[in-house]
Amino acid sequence: MNRLLALFILLSIHNGCNNSDSKKNSALWLNPILLGTKSTVDYSPTDCSAVSSPNDTYYGYQWHLKNTGQAMYSGTHPAGTSGADINVLPVWQAGLSGKTTLVSIVDDGVLLDHEDLQPNAKSESVNFLHGTNGLAANDTGGELANHGTAVTGIISARGGNGIGVTGVAPCSQFIAYNYLSKSTDANMATSLTGNKSVFVSNNSWGSEDGSGHYQKAPNSFYTNIEAGITNNREGKGTVYVFAGGNGAGTLGEATGTEVDNSNYDGYASHYGTMAVSGVLNTGVRAAYSEKGANLWLSAYTGRDGVINTAITTTDNIGFTTEWGYNPGTGSTNYPDTSSFNYPNRKYTSTFNGTSAAAPMVSGVVSLLLEKYPNLTWRDVKVILAKSAKKTDSSDANWVSTSPGYDYSTVYGFGTVDAEQALQTASSWTSLGGSSSLKTWSTEGTVSLNIDQSGSYSTQNIVVSSSGITKIEFIRLILTSSHPNPGEIRMKLQSPTSPVQRTIEIQEPHLCYSGGKKQTPTISCSAMTNQIFGVSGFLDFPANGTWNLLLKDENSGTPTGNLTYYKIIFYGS
Structure with missing residues (x-):
């Protein structure tokens, strides 16, 4: 037995491995031994090319990329409706992959050493827990990095490498900020505006779900968003994508009664952000996905991933089963069983929420800006709105007037459509950036x-x-x-x-x-x-x-x- 592993097991038993704090302390104690004491880790993206037909192990279950109504990995996961996907294959076949674009992941952390993520990881990530979690200053991994690892795989997992999954933008480069693990105003500013070369910032987070109360964002948030759309990318602005929220009425409220509305979340209702709602593999609203007049787009997500279909993506891994969503003990929402999940615990089939929908939009933005890097944040927003696909067209929340683009307080302007976005952009006249707004x-x-x-x-x-x-x-x-x-x-x-x-x-x-x-x-x-x-x-x-x-x-x-x-x- 490896001596380090044997020592870790001994310490776990001594500290009482049934206690989650003890597990966490033992894991953090081990981190510096395994990773050394370097203040930074050298992450350098390797060469990458667009792949028109991915050969990744679990690609066939990534229905959000190509939905043919195919069977899922688990027999408990219902197949979806053909065409309920982001229509990205034609964009890949045109040679686009997100290459040359930089994506930032603002979340609880990202396992940068993951086999399907490391090829696209850059060195500029920021670990706000450096000095306390035993990891390098630019290493955002560790036990807390479950959610962000899953989010990142949806955008930037390396495609065509014969393993795991592929991201929407499989050659996009990314940096991570574990802001949710240490949320201060200073860390927010670093996460949202610190790197002025970021093309798109993914934010699968917001105010607490399920209370129904108005929850304002701090003034510092508005200041940072406005600085990012004004100053970043040489005045063209970073594109900020936010999850629309999961707090709609789904647990026994009267029919038609909602709890949270995305507009009650101050992070999702700013003019410089795009709020994204969630749609199932059948093309209809996920019941938990919040309505809101602020919503801009919708994208795909799932339910529990146990008896209902969810999203396949990368998963956090560690020295105990507490890391990640496969087999499930990374979250109390998932049972401790792998019968419905993949045998390779570096991947999961259970990710869901508008947290899964937002990164699909971020991935499409990456593809769009690879092809048309001079588009401003305003251009990107309006192009995505005008190219969106109307889903669930019989839903009563759709408002259709002429002139005017169809709009829904459930789906925004519709589900993101990668191919149509690129076609719309091909003849686009720029609106300009913040200076001309x-x-x-x-x-x-x-x-x-x-x-x-x-x-x-x-x-x-x-x-x-x-x-x-x-x-x-x-x-x-x-x-x-x-x-x-x-x-x-x-x-x-x-x-x-x-x-x-x-x-x-x-x-x-x-x-x-x-x-x-x-x-x-x-x-x-x-x-x-x-x-x-x-x-x-x-x-x-x-x-x-x-x-x-x-x-x-x-x-x-x-x-x-x-x-x-x-x-x-x-x-x-």
Whole structure:
């Protein structure tokens, strides 16, 4: 037996290996012995070429890349609907692979030494736990790096190497920041803006899911995003992709009742980000995926990966079975069994959530910017919106008006489509970067009683001489005296010319005393300068009279007033 392994086992027994803290301490104790005491590790991406037909072991189960309705690895995982995928094969066949692009993974960490990730890993990763977790200053691996390892494989796993899986952008280079393992303002700034060469930043995280309350992001977050879209990539801006959230009502609430809305998450509702919702392999919404007027796109995800199909990707590995999602003890959401998972524990078939959907969009952005590196962050957002695929077309949340692009508060502009994105970009005229982005705003202090009789109370907002003929995003900031804002339904309605469109901003919902629907239910947090992002008026003109519609759908409790509004338009 290897002497180091024998010593580790002895220490584990001594420290009580049934205790998770003891396991963690033993593992961290071993890290510096195995990895040495170097302050940095040399990661240098190896040469990579596009592969039109991947030979990776588990590629056939990566239905999000090519869905033919194929059988899955486990018989408990239902097959999907043919065509419910990101349509990436034609892009690979055209010779694109994400080569020359740099992706940043902001997460809990990434196992950079993974056999399918190391070929694309660069040396500039940042380990915020350096000095406490026994790993090098640029090594983000270790026991905590489960989620980020799975996310990274979806984007950047090396394709065509005969092992494991392939990423959407299989030659993209990446760096990792384990910000979620040590979340400070300084670490956020480093993660979001520290490397100004980053093409796309993937952020499969946000506010805590399942409470129903408004959760604002710190001001430092907005400062960093605005700096990144303005200064990075020589003024073209980093593209920021965020998970839309997993806190929708799925655990026994009345039919049609939601809990979280993606707009309640301040990280996912900024004009400089793209929020991504989740769609199953049948092309319909994942029940946990949050609705929201801020949503930009949707991409594919799964359910539990036990009796339902999930996403196949890379997995964290370690010296105990606690690392990673295969066999499952890396998360209490998964049972400790490998009967449904792969025999090679460097890979998992159980990854899910909008955390899995967001990196698919990031991968497509990598492919797009490899071909057209001069596109700005604004160009990328609008190209992806205009090229998105309408899914679940019979869903009642779709809003279709002409002119205007079809939009849904469940799916955004639709599911990301790699081939169509490249085709749209081929004849694209740039919108410019942040320096040419126009903004216009107006605000008012009001006292509008929120009706309880079933009718909407209407706050008119007159916009004139804005100079914006094509809206790219709208930000609403609202304050209400209502004691329980969760009882309010709100909509934003455009002027009647060229055509009137109405987008729902908030629907009545439950709020809980803690995250993950911790009972009992309580009144929702106050609506005080609450920010709502609105995506669905893309290319509409700003000028005219807008209507903010509000009604209280619980007549048995006190109502309140809308006391303040501010509306900000972004566009050209």
